[in-house]
Amino acid sequence: MNMFAKNEANSVEEYLFLIPENRKKDIDFLHNFIQKAVPNLKPYFATNMIGYGLFHYLDSKKQKKDWPIISLANQKNYISIYVCTIIEDKDAAEKYKKELGKLSKGVSCIRFKNIEEINLETLKIVLQLAEKKPGVAGATIVD
Numbered sequence: 001m002n003m004f005a006k007n008e009a010n011s012v013e014e015y016l017f018l019i020p021e022n023r024k025k026d027i028d029f030l031h032n033f034i035q036k037a038v039p040n041l042k043p044y045f046a047t048n049m050i051g052y053g054l055f056h057y058l059d060s061k062k063q064k065k066d067w068p069i070i071s072l073a074n075q076k077n078y079i080s081i082y083v084c085t086i087i088e089d090k091d092a093a094e095k096y097k098k099e100l101g102k103l104s105k106g107v108s109c110i111r112f113k114n115i116e117e118i119n120l121e122t123l124k125i126v127l128q129l130a131e132k133k134p135g136v137a138g139a140t141i142v143d
Contacts, residue, residue, distance in 0.1 A: 011045050023074050026115045030072055030081065037124045038131040041069055049073035055084065055134035056142045064142060069134040070127055081110045081123070085130035086137060092126040100126070108136060 009015035012031075019027045034052055035043060041053030051068030059065050071082040087095045091108045099122040103112040110126075112118050135141050 009045060012043050012050050015045060015050055019074050023079065026079060027072065027074055029115060030079070033120065033123075034070060034072060034081075034127060037127040038070065041131055044068075046071055049080075049082075053131065053134070057136065057139040058142055059139075067136075069130050075111070078104075078111045078113050082108050083110065083126055083130045084108050084134050084136050085126075086133070086135045087129060091137060092129055096122055096126050 009018050016024075016028060016031060031043070031050060034041075038052060043050055043052050045051070046068050049068075049071045050073075051071045053069035054066050055069050056064055056066055067084060068082070069084050071080075073080045073082070083092045085092045093100070093106075093108060093110045097103075099119055100110060101112070101119040101122075102117045103110055110118070110123070
């Protein structure tokens, strides 16, 4: 089962162009919002999502992997923002879940159906924390 909405994009521009009309306004807004909140994290096309900035970690086989610090994805049933940072031994989405608004969350993932459900001031704080200290639970971060 694939939770990502079908998108044949090969670039950020194509990804944004191919977003369905009912989500376009929110995705465009969030793409601009993320770039303003963390201007040093350059956007790029990551498979089925837009990534912002990169960090490197060692996987379970001790192989170096690259991953977006923040990413934005249009899913079939909602919009997801993945934020890879650990704050006081919790991922940011968990640490700030009450302040973020009426949304569901997974590991490093904030999910919502429309922009009105999310507290943008808190989202900005979480994005800026990720920019300063990227990471995921259980991963060894490397340069």
